[in-house]
Amino acid sequence: MRECPACGASNEATDDFCWNCGSYLGWSEGSARGRGGSADATAEPERPEPAPEPTPRPAAAEEPTPEPEPAPAPERTSEPSSPAPPAPETPASPAAPAAPAAAETPVVPATPVAPATPAAPQPVKPAKAVAPRPVVRPLPAADEDTSGVPCPACATPNPAYRRFCRKCAAPLTPATARERLPWWRTVWPFRRRTRGGSGRLARLLVILAVVLALCAAGFLLLPAGRKLIEDTRDKLGTPKAVSPSRVAATAELPGHSARLTTDGLTNRYWAIPGKSAAVTYTFAKPFRFVDVIVTNGASKNAEDYGTQARALHLDMDVFAEDGKVQRKEIDLSDKPGPQPIVVGMSRVTSVRLTLSDPVGLSGGRHVALAEVEFFQRT
Template identity: 30%
Template structure:
């Protein structure tokens, strides 16, 4: 853009007439004076900042804890428990005609104590006077706490002895097995004694042969050297289903004089096996037998011993076997 000298208007430099007044611009020798047009300042449009949404803190809602008693009516709309006498929910006002009823636990039905009902005008307690049970109740609670602690200490001590002292563990196992056999024997078929037709052993001492272990006499016994594993072999005249054995360990007349069997490993003619754990006692021990169905013979391997301080032989006074009838 230029300023025309003739009229002072502004316009393009390459025209012959002013666009404002129409004056001819080529009369004078002086050319138009060029002027710089002021720079156009572009205004920056400032975008308004987006408003920051306030951070909402989570509202901690307290959950109403309700205790449901047997017979309460549970509202089907809000789940509120209501007394059995209500027809509408105490929280939302919904009808309780088809609400679910809280049932009484089976153990409460069997052992629960029913509340005592008093006649109209009668007062609870003896002769209408309640007994003060504050001190008595505290004393009972103290005694109960002492008894519970004593029982807990006794159980822990017994468990330690059972884990660390092997003879005590064997005696407990034998007693438990015997008790279990007595309990299950009530519901099982009657057991019949079975007598082997032949008894042999890998070794025996003079006067204490293998057949003496099944002669039904407690004053005789089988004996063999205890420096190696000994085996007794019982042979039957029919396939037997052995269920129980009664074992008399050692020499009944002089129990500490010989080694006693601690463990018997039974190998049946069918190929199956079973282990019997025995206690170190002269009393008869009832031990169950399993996996013997159809066996015509059984090998009794003496795989563990209770050592004697006096003798060197292992001895068994008697072994009685019983089969399912």
């Protein structure tokens, strides 16, 4: 097993690239066999060995005078000389002595020859080491795995667990292209990116529709928004009393005219002979009508309140400068004292009050209204 130096994954001994991250692992042991050569084909070239340094010779010593070499001795044959055949025996003669034996030739030993002086070494440039380049090796037929996943680049079979090809390191599972999103997923939120032009027209139409809806809503809701602003100003501001320039009633009793409702006194009142009557208040210039305070009955005092009849229902019609009329129905309480009523209408020019539903109308009594106070925004 071979360990990847980048991710630490375990790989087979014959793998050149990591199965997990595709990093190069280096040539395996069988690389040379796969390339059809020996290990010597990619081995690093041998460097020349440096020549041995010569032994320094002493400067003071003088070379001895060579002696004359002696004459070379006769060469000896490798085989010994065969002895001469024996002479036939002859009868010994007393007068003749025996012949002396043949003297052997002396062997002179060879003088040793002195070795030749070695030549001085010459400088040599060092060789430059060249790293072998990796060569894509063909896989042996024995290593082929026909049941594995074929590489999309080189069609080499690979085990199912590998992510990169063991021959060319190409990714075995390339990322597939994402499908186009439906238009409704590209409309909201607007920051979503469109893919492949999906939903561009629909998004544009939705944006235009939203803009038109906002414009229409602003146009239609403008009066409501303006009214909200005016009501807020009415609450934040301080109301100021305003008096009408003319008061006219449909019916009134002598000594109890309708103008008594605006004199600022609560012990005088407007009296009507029947069960219902109306009074109109006209103002000199338009104003912002904030609210009105109505004091019902003959007086705000409890002792005088029950001496006359009281109207429990009041219809108020507010007329604006542009001719717009705002009608408001008010139910009054049967008790003494002022009763405030919020109006909130701009550019008001006149107000008409109609009394109805009286109580205590018996024994010669008549319907009474003590005071009506109008307030404008400062």
